Amino acid sequence: GGALETWEVEGLQTVGILLVVCSSLKLMHFLGLIDLSSPDSIEDDFELSTVCHRPESMDKLQEQTKFTKKELQVLYRGFKNECPSGVVNEENFKTIYSQFFPQGDSSMYAHFLFEAFDTDKNGSVSFEDFVFGLSIILRGTINDRLNWAFNLYDLNKDGCITKEEMLDIMKSIYDMMGKCTYPNMQDEAPREHVENFFQKMDRNKDGVVTIEEFIESCQKDENIMQSMQLFDNVI
């Protein structure tokens, strides 16, 4: 009865006093009279993320790639329009690529592409990386192109494609299709496709596809050879 009530009252009193003290401390910190922030927190309002990168001169690029001056101009203008800072980071890359595939989810495939383009592994694709990659795909020999494709598939860059890597790639390609397809997308479709691929490519049936097996099998396949020629006229 009475004891409980006095406890209640005193408890409330304490709470009240604590509240007053804390709020006055906060108020003083807010007004700048005292500094309550921990020493570790550095107030950096602006991240200096505006890195500006300039590509090498056009002559050098012309030597190193197989593009003409005009083509390099067109490519650079398009590149700079989307990435004024001169480099593309992965987020930007994914955004740009997803605009071409509005129905599906192209983020995974874009990630693999980014890995393939970013040859120096610094987390961003500069214009040189961009142009070198395009040069191989659009102006390289069939072998070069196949090499590049192999590089794309080989996620950990250890020289051979395992079933898991291929499955990831396949899933990312099927994801780009999205949900609304005909016939309906089965969950097993990527796996089946990977089995097909390995049956075709894996000569010695050791569960991985090496670069030689890959190139050999592709050269034997008419369809693949023909499709490689599509890239001659892209630019």
Added chain:
Amino acid sequence: MAGVAAWLPFARAAAIGWMPVANLPMPVAPNQKNKRQDELIILNVSGRRFQTWRNTLDRYPDTLLGSSEKEFFYNEETHEYFFDRDSEMFRSVLNFYRTGKLHYPRSECISAYDEELAFFGIIPEIIGDCCYEEYKDRKRENAERLQDDLEDNKDKKPPNMTCRETMWRAFENPHTSTMALVFYYVTGFFIAISVITNVVETVPCGTSTHQKEVPCGERYTVAFFCMDTACVMIFTVEYLMRLFAAPSRYRFMRSVMSIIDVVAILPYYIGLVMTDNEDVSGAFVTLRVFRVFRIFKFSRHSQGLRILGYTLKSCASELGFLLFSLTMAIIIFATVMFYAEKGSSSSKFTSIPASFWYTIVTMTTLGYGDMVPKTIAGKIFGSICSLSGVLVIALPVPVIVSNFSRIYHQNQRADKRRAQKMQKARLARIRISKTGSSSGFLHSKRNGLFNDPLELTGSIEDEQQLSKSTSLLESQHHHLLHCLEKTTNHEFVNEQCYQQSYLEAGQNYQSQSPSLSSQEGMTGTCCTRRSKKRHSPLPNSSVPSGALMHPLVHPHTHQHALQELSTIHIQPHTTSRSSLNMRLEEQHPLNCQSGGKVTTAIISIPTPPAANSPEGDAQPPAVPAHHQNIVKVSAL
């Protein structure tokens, strides 16, 4: 998508990852036969040259610049596309193609910008998020302003309104007629009387025989009852009249004002019906409270009140927020105070709802002092309560105030525009500038520019001189108006002439004279041809120059002509008789010089100077036909 159109080659190149895993052959790539190197195109906008790649413009093929529509603007000689538009606003249009985002430049007028967008085929909905709010706000303001203007123009009384419509108009706009104004003031007066009566009714009025103070209402029952009856009578009549005059009775009955009207007069009638029943007299007393609603009837008389009501309605969400936060705070603080004060003896905080009263009084900083905390905890929380009360109430108030201010200023603007003086002067100025073009036409006619006879009779030099003074555009326009005159057999006059002739027509209506016209003046301000045509009620002008077509009367009443009512001078305006025209023409300078040819014939047909009346009479077969078309005798 257009912004990344330049990355399409990259996307196609990235497809290399699909090729080795594909099981089916790939489709054929589209043919690039017509691929041409990207070229710069020049867009000349009012002299300012913009250049861009053709591909940039092709990104949006459903706009003017992206489609083949721009070929209409191609200038062969300078190999550029010329647009006669504003170059400042073109900048944002072009930036849209470059960046894919359309921005609204804040310094531009909203309607001008809309026009530019419409011209270039760009829908305004794609304005970027950064500018879209501003654009929408300005557009809304503009629309409101236009709405106000439209409503102002409606003040002009349209002809042929039924009695009902006139009444409704009188009720809605008291300043349209004196009767309406009288009605307005009378009802206002009676509302005031009614409210004052209700108030005075409760004032204690000295002692009655019971040695007790009684309110005036009970002392002078009859007087107050008569007053009340009179007021209610007026209000009922007013309500019924409004109901009769309303264009949509159902909608009128649902409107707020009519509900207030009904609520104001209902208690009286209910009281009349139920005076004898003792059981419901209590309820009857409560009903009298509703008489106070009569004061809301003043909102028809006061614009400020209406604005206040409208503001509260439009700030409903802020008010709701205020109410909600207050309720939350009240409950929290009441609970805390109750538990804080529970311990102290003889505490007034007997329950949480009892603490509500304390919290409300404290938060609104009233502080009646009927309930005060006694414990320390109670005092601490009480002070926190009052501080937070100030904050919570102060937050939504500026929003409401700014809303009120905006609506109030809008109304002020509307009132200013409605002020008769400004409107009339401005309209008069606009009218003068508009009739400038039509007066040009009439001026040329006076100089007799189009008359074939002039070519025959006038000298070549005169003609050349005259034709130099008008540009090609003007002369073509005048020719057009002249063709219209010939088609309809009427002629253009200016307003002054017309008004005078109209007055004349009114004067001479009773005279029943076969026809009459008046003479043109001697001075150079001769109006045009002068026969009296069929008088039709003012036809609306549809001629683009804004000139009004009037039945032709020669206005300049020459002093001689009017006096001689018996003498009539008619010079018919024929459509195809050039010979007659010639004669007319010859007559024309003659008349001007002589200043009023008076002949004895009732109807005189202009004759060549050599021939006299006989020849004129010989002409009747031909001319009266024209007369019938042109001159309707005495049909004024």
